[in-house]
Amino acid sequence: MIPILKEEVHAFCLNYVDSRLERIHSEIQKLNEGLRSETKSTAGDKHETGRAMLQLEREKLGKQLLEVENMKVVMSRIFPNQKREKIALGSLVKTDTATYFISISAGKFKLKDIEVFCISTSSPIGKALLGKRDSDVIMFNGIEQLILEVE
Numbered sequence: 001m002i003p004i005l006k007e008e009v010h011a012f013c014l015n016y017v018d019s020r021l022e023r024i025h026s027e028i029q030k031l032n033e034g035l036r037s038e039t040k041s042t043a044g045d046k047h048e049t050g051r052a053m054l055q056l057e058r059e060k061l062g063k064q065l066l067e068v069e070n071m072k073v074v075m076s077r078i079f080p081n082q083k084r085e086k087i088a089l090g091s092l093v094k095t096d097t098a099t100y101f102i103s104i105s106a107g108k109f110k111l112k113d114i115e116v117f118c119i120s121t122s123s124p125i126g127k128a129l130l131g132k133r134d135s136d137v138i139m140f141n142g143i144e145q146l147i148l149e150v151e
Contacts, residue, residue, distance in 0.1 A: 005092065005111065005114065005116070006080045006092045006101070006151055007080045008079075009092065009101045009103075009109045009111070009116050009118065010075075010078060010090075010101070010103070011082040012106065012109045013075055013101070013103050013104055013106045013118050014075055016106040016107070016118075017068060017071045017072050017075055017104070017106075020040060020064075020065070020068045020071075021065075021068050021069075021072070022066050024061055024064050024068060025065075027061055028058065028065070029062050031054055031057055031058050031061065032058075034054050035051065035054050035055075035058075039088060044148070048067075064151070071104045074103065074104050074120075075103065075104060077089060077090075078090035078103055083106070083151055084150065085133055085134075085150065086131050086132065086133055086150070087102060087129045087130055087131060087132050087133070087147075087150055088130065088131075089102055089103065089121055090102060090103065091129075091150055092116070092133060092150075092151040093129055093147060093149070093150055093151075094147075094148045094149040094150075094151075095138075095144060095145040095146060095147050095148060096146045096148060097143065097145050098115070098117055098145070099114070099115065099116045099117070100116065100117050100118075100119050100125065100129065101116050101117070101118045101119070101124075102120075102121060102126055102129065102130070103118055103120070104118060104120050105118065105119060105120045105123060106118035123142065124140070125140050129147075130142050132147055132150075133147065133150060134147055134148070134149060134150055140145065
């Protein structure tokens with residue numbers, strides 16, 4: 001595998017976390033402005049319903065914020081230059097069917113003709129890969145995958 005690839009996938013995941021954090025903070029700010037303007041209103045039941053809906057949305061965003069902050073903690077424990085024999089958090093794994101970066105669930109990273117799936121350790125495929133080595137075989141969704149390389 002291209003050694004620089006792991007660093008680029010790591011940077012992609014960090015950017016994913018930062019983008020989500022920025023979006024959530026922006027939505028929270030808009031929501032707080034909405035709550036302030038609702039406070040000035042005195043339209044009775046309509047006012048209370050609006051405040052309740054804004055409060056529910058703020059709770060939902062709070063949960064998303066906690067999830068993304070947890071992703072940030074996970075990413076802080078990954079050092080792209082570290083190489084392991086066994087698959088663990090931060091491993092770049094090439095199998096005969098796909099390439100995976102064991103980190104956070106951040107979707108697919110593409111670089112030219114290379115695709116890397118960024119997956120968490122708690123995902124089904126992540127759980128199947130953890131602790132395995134080069135030449136091990138895993139079974140996922142009824143398909144055997146041979147581990148070709150662990151970086």
